[in-house]
Amino acid sequence: SYVLTQPPSVSVAPGQTARITCGGNNIGSKSVHWYQQKPGQAPVLVVYDDSDRPSGIPERFSGSNSGNTATLTISRVEAGDEADYYCQVWDSSSDHYVFGTGTKVTVL
Amino acid sequence: EVQLVQSGAEVKKPGESLKISCKGSGYSFTSYWIGWVRQMPGKGLEWMGIIYPGDSDTRYSPSFQGQVTISADKSISTAYLQWSSLKASDTAMYYCARGVGATVEFDYWGQGTLVTVSS
Numbered sequence: 001s002y003v004l005t006q007p008p009s010v011s012v013a014p015g016q017t018a019r020i021t022c023g024g025n026n027i028g029s030k031s032v033h034w035y036q037q038k039p040g041q042a043p044v045l046v047v048y049d050d051s052d053r054p055s056g057i058p059e060r061f062s063g064s065n066s067g068n069t070a071t072l073t074i075s076r077v078e079a080g081d082e083a084d085y086y087c088q089v090w091d092s093s094s095d096h097y098v099f100g101t102g103t104k105v106t107v108l
Numbered sequence: 109e110v111q112l113v114q115s116g117a118e119v120k121k122p123g124e125s126l127k128i129s130c131k132g133s134g135y136s137f138t139s140y141w142i143g144w145v146r147q148m149p150g151k152g153l154e155w156m157g158i159i160y161p162g163d164s165d166t167r168y169s170p171s172f173q174g175q176v177t178i179s180a181d182k183s184i185s186t187a188y189l190q191w192s193s194l195k196a197s198d199t200a201m202y203y204c205a206r207g208v209g210a211t212v213e214f215d216y217w218g219q220g221t222l223v224t225v226s227s
Contacts, residue, residue, distance in 0.1 A: 001170065030211070031209075031210075031211040031213075033211075033213040033214070035153070035214070037153075042203055042217040042218065042219055042220055043145075043153065043203070043205075043214075043217055044217070045213055045214060045215050048209065048213040048215070049209070049211070049213070054215060084152075086152065086153050088153075088155075088213070088214075089211070090211040090212055095167055096155070096167070096169060096170070097143065097155040097158065097169075097212065098155065099145075099152060099153040099154065099155055100152075101152055102152040102153070
């Protein structure tokens, strides 16, 4: 089955840039979606189809995808961005959906 | 306004059956997928399965195939996740989410249903 690997944690100072990676075999050929989950809350879609943002999501959230790595970038990080982040793809070969292992973003 | 409202928390004993629900409103329920996602305590998100209420097309993750049943009643815009015999390891938060797009991102989520299985 298709596996998506994320770093367990990323730490970043306020105002700096956080980059969260999502590794998978030839993930560049797939569409990657990203979710933010704050403690005690349901996940929220922050980026879809590699780099598009749903309405209401700040422009500070952006995404890219190439080769074996997709990246969620959070610019000008704020305290409110502290959360767990998950990538997700649809694996067409199996017709299954897969979530990444998740990354906890800590704002220092 | 799109909303997915899930049924309330459940406390069950091992071996008991359970059916939890997810009611959609504010959109055409039959035109979007509904996915189910498990989150065990302190752990990540796991895709369990997905259903298209329009024609009841259903797919399951291999990890959950045969362990749960996903269904939908389009007459009342409600999707279901059910177990015939719960285990302690089924203790988790369960989310439903609306799936949209060619590669199905989950754009709206329910509030979650906490299922606790304990003797």
